[in-house]
Amino acid sequence: MRVLVTGSSGWLGRHFAARLRQDGHRVTGLDLAAGPETQVVGSVADRRAVERAFAFGADAVVHAAGLHQPDLVRTRLQNFVDINVSGTLALLEAAKAAQCSAFVMTSTTSLMIDRAIREERGDAAVWLDESHAPLNPRNIYGTTKLAAEGLVRLFAQEHGLPGVVLRTSRFFPEDDDRPTALLSGPNIKANEFLNRRLSVEDAVEAHLAALSHAQQIGFGLFIASAPPPFTRDEVADLKRDARAVIARHFPDAAELYARRGWQLPRSIGRVYDPSLAEATIGWRAKTDFAAVLEALRTDAPLPFVHDASYVSPKDR
Numbered sequence: 001m002r003v004l005v006t007g008s009s010g011w012l013g014r015h016f017a018a019r020l021r022q023d024g025h026r027v028t029g030l031d032l033a034a035g036p037e038t039q040v041v042g043s044v045a046d047r048r049a050v051e052r053a054f055a056f057g058a059d060a061v062v063h064a065a066g067l068h069q070p071d072l073v074r075t076r077l078q079n080f081v082d083i084n085v086s087g088t089l090a091l092l093e094a095a096k097a098a099q100c101s102a103f104v105m106t107s108t109t110s111l112m113i114d115r116a117i118r119e120e121r122g123d124a125a126v127w128l129d130e131s132h133a134p135l136n137p138r139n140i141y142g143t144t145k146l147a148a149e150g151l152v153r154l155f156a157q158e159h160g161l162p163g164v165v166l167r168t169s170r171f172f173p174e175d176d177d178r179p180t181a182l183l184s185g186p187n188i189k190a191n192e193f194l195n196r197r198l199s200v201e202d203a204v205e206a207h208l209a210a211l212s213h214a215q216q217i218g219f220g221l222f223i224a225s226a227p228p229p230f231t232r233d234e235v236a237d238l239k240r241d242a243r244a245v246i247a248r249h250f251p252d253a254a255e256l257y258a259r260r261g262w263q264l265p266r267s268i269g270r271v272y273d274p275s276l277a278e279a280t281i282g283w284r285a286k287t288d289f290a291a292v293l294e295a296l297r298t299d300a301p302l303p304f305v306h307d308a309s310y311v312s313p314k315d316r
């Protein structure tokens with residue numbers, strides 16, 4: 001299959017493009033920044049660049065390029081609209097004209113987080129699946145990603161272009177833009193595997209599953225995150241005393257953490273539920289919190305990447 005991958009110099013895009021080539025697909029990478037997986041350097045918001053990329057031939061598009069959370073502090077609002085919304089539209093129109101059999105877009109769980117959820121105002125954790133509504137994204141990143149999701153849905157409905165949207169949770173390797181005092185970067189990431197993170201390898205596999213199921217399902221929107229060990233009826237306990245809930249599921253977690261000088265979260269305010277993706281496109285993340293604990297137990301390398309020095313290629 002000939003696949004156009006946008007954002008091919010980025011963290012997800014470069015892993016995804018390499019994986020596709022490994023499987024024998026022909027890949028064209030389109031990115032603002034040069035990179036080993038990128039053949040066309042240009043913007044998705046520039047229709048001539050999109051045309052140049054499609055000239056290589058494309059049976060499917062995986063659209064991972066975009067401005068995201070870290071860009072909020074350094075980019076004008078208009079750029080978010082131009083790149084995340086107009087750029088997605090330019091790609092959809094080109095994909096329709098090329099009669100592509102799949103259009104997969106990387107979206108974000110962040111668009112489900114309104115201010116109340118972010119500030120953890122409730123007295124229970126919020127259990128988030130694809131039915132969560134109303135959606136009130138709290139910034140231009142989420143607002144433009146939500147608009148782009150709508151465009152993918154529209155092209156599936158109106159033009160029969162099979163589309164899959166993946167609302168992925170965190171997989172970035174760098175430090176959090178709002179680091180938690182006292183906790184190390186790896187400790188923060190390990191904790192997030194409980195409720196709001198996945199490995200970049202699992203993100204790649206989710207995109208592969210989306211690509212191979214798009215035609216069959218016509219349109220789908222899924223949360224992509226590591227499966228949480230919790231159940232919905234634990235939401236109040238998670239907010240009140242997350243450590244007690246974690247101990248129920250993983251009796252040795254506290255001890256394993258203590259050996260590293262790590263800390264478990266005291267309270268958890270939200271949980272992403274990826275079970276619809278498993279039921280519909282057969283994708284389930286391999287790396288979960290149990291895998292993190294197993295690495296601690298056996299002194300194996302951690303099953304996720306932490307690289308505090310990572311900088312998005314377009315910002316270098």
Ligand SMILES: NC(=O)c1ccc[n+]([C@@H]2O[C@H](COP(=O)([O-])OP(=O)(O)OC[C@H]3O[C@@H](n4cnc5c(N)ncnc54)[C@H](O)[C@@H]3O)[C@@H](O)[C@H]2O)c1
Nearest residue numbers: 007009010011012031032043044065066170171172312314
């Ligand atoms: N990193 C995360 O934790 C995370 C979480 C949820 C969703 N996402 C989404 O995943 C996607 C990939 O993110 P990433 O972590 O690989 O980020 P990244 O910054 O490493 O990669 C994004 C790539 O997109 C490119 N890009 C930006 N604007 C472009 C444009 N106008 N035209 C062409 N290329 C452009 C950048 O140069 C970069 O190489 C993004 O759409 C992001 O919103 C990321």
